[in-house]
Amino acid sequence: MSENKAFTLDAKPIEFQDGDTIMDAALRAGAYIPHLCHNPEFEPHGSCRVCVVGVNGRRVSACTQPATEGLEVENNSEAIKQERRALLQMLFVEGNHVCPGCEKSGACQLQAVAYYVGMLDPHFTHFFPRRLVDASHAEVAIDFNRCILCELCVRASCDVDKKNVFSISGRGIGSHLVINSPSGKLGDSDFSVNDKAAQVCPVGAILHKHTGYDRPIGERLYDRQPISVVGDVAEHEGKDHG
Amino acid sequence: MAEKIRLATASLAGCFGCHMSLLDIDERFLELVELVEFDRSPFTDIKTIGECDLGIIEGGVANEENVEVLREFRKHCKVLVAMGACAINGGIPAMRNQFELRECLEESYIDGVGVVNPHIPDDPEIPMLLNKVHPIYEVVKVDYFLPGCPPSADAIWTFLTELLAGEPISFPYTQIHYD
Incomplete structure (x- = not known):
């Protein structure tokens, strides 16, 4: 039995699995990182850069950056x-x-x-x-x-x-x-x-x-609640158009 | 009692919808006029602007008169606010920006469906159109932006009460929208 691996997102621990990106793990944990070109059903694209996060003083896109043990990820700071x-x-x-x-x-x-x-x-x-x-x-x-x-x-x-x-x-x-x-x-x-x-x-x-x-x-x-609560458009698209 | 804040408002290339939304604060207007004195505004019909604390602009900049009025507002207002989509990004009137001005005029006055006596208006009294419609921040410095088409009366009220109270401006989620 291996111990669960984790990184921190704004000082909150997020567990991840091998092969996860920061975005994959955050989505699974229900933590919102804003994004536009990312949809978990597809290969990450990393082009809109809206999911930019701070990792060890560098800016990376959360949808393409592999999660690694002990990373300190800055997501909701005023600078980001x-x-x-x-x-x-x-x-x-x-x-x-x-x-x-x-x-x-x-x-x-x-x-x-x-x-x-x-x-x-x-x-x-x-x-x-x-x-x-x-x-x-x-x-x-x-x-x-x-x-x-x-x-x-x-x-x-x-x-x-x-x-x-x-x-x-x-x-x-x-x-x-x-x-x-x-x-x-x-x-x-x-x-x-x-x-x-x-x-x-x-x-x-x-x-x-x-x-x-x-x-x-x-x-x-x-109209009533922010995207961090409601989720992406694509998650709702099927329901809206029958 | 402290002297009242002097407030001026104008509608440039807008539809007056934002002004209608301001009127939509209903009985809160009575509270507002306890705090502010209206200077130049469609509400007072005063045509020239005096020294003001606060100027609120609806609409984008589509013609030479808009430029003049906007610059006058900037010169005479300590704080200038862009109210509504058109002031902030040009809005619906800026949809003509994809086309040449001449194409728009010809479509309206020469080639349009049902046009009689085709002629592009050229009376010297009519302000000259600019080639493009601009958001007001592309012409003067803007201190605050209040989005919406129009911003709701509640959003306008939140903005005014917080600004007049000298507090930081913050809106509930439902009061900020671009449409």
């Missing part, structure tokens, strides 16, 4: 919170996130994490990029204005659906989501509303048609 806020602000100004005009509002993970870290303003200069909406598919619309490049749809379509409908094209600030179909349109791909990739978008980029605004304000996912 400020860095997460800046990351969120950069995500907001990089796309076109018009919450009052978005049907995902109230059940959006980007918004909920921003509330959690206390973001009151976007701080940086807005890019206002020109992006399109693809409504060519009968059941699902894609609004590229809201994509945060978390690649959850890319991973879900490739790893689970075995369809490879989505890819990221371009580099650096030019990176953008593309559809792998002859016309580049979702309607010309073999994407289905029942695909895993249709259930994992943390923002309002992949939207199920015919369900918009079906929950009144005050009863939406994050």
Whole structure:
């Protein structure tokens, strides 16, 4: 019998198993580390950096950093919170996130994490990029204005659906989501509303048609309680869309 | 009795929804006017701003008049507040920023459905539109941000009472939302 191994998260002991990342162990223990591109059903991606934590004076992403015995992990300090806020602000100004005009509002993970870290303003200069909406598919619309490049749809379509409908094209600030179909349109791909990739978008980029605004304000996912209590959008997606 | 706080408010490229939400504090307005004296504001219809302790701006910056009013507010207000989504990130009016201004004007006044006598308005009385709609912090320094579309009356009341009492501003979870 081996002793349970543990590290500390804000001085609270968290047990972990071999092969766990900091995020895996924290999720199992019910301790919240804010995240956007991470979904425990998929390989960690480490791209949004929102799960940044302090370990031995360094900044690492909790979703990719292996848990090791005796680590002291700083998660909820004001310094880390400020860095997460800046990351969120950069995500907001990089796309076109018009919450009052978005049907995902109230059940959006980007918004909920921003509330959690206390973001009151976007701080940086807005890019206002020109992006399109693809409504060519009968059941699902894609609004590229809201994509945060978390690649959850890319991973879900490739790893689970075995369809490879989505890819990221371009580099650096030019990176953008593309559809792998002859016309580049979702309607010309073999994407289905029942695909895993249709259930994992943390923002309002992949939207199920015919369900918009079906929950009144005050009863939406994050209207009453923070994401640290409610959990991720993807955990609720199946229930919301039957 | 201490002198009243002088408060000015304005709506730039907004819909007056934030001002309506401020009115939504209902009978608490009577408490508010015990604490503040309204200077320039749609509530007083005073057109020029005097020296104020607090300025509250609704709406983003979409035309040259907005720039002028905003700069006047910054000059005359010790504390300036961005109230609502449009002041904070441009909001719905900033959705035109993805397009060229000319494209927007042509869609509205030349090529739009049902347009008669197609002509882009050019009366010198009409303020010139800016190429883009800007959040107010891209033009002047802003001291506080009060998000929401609009911020609820309760959020506005929390903000005002805490600010006027000289306390740190903190909101219950349900009072902060971007929509």
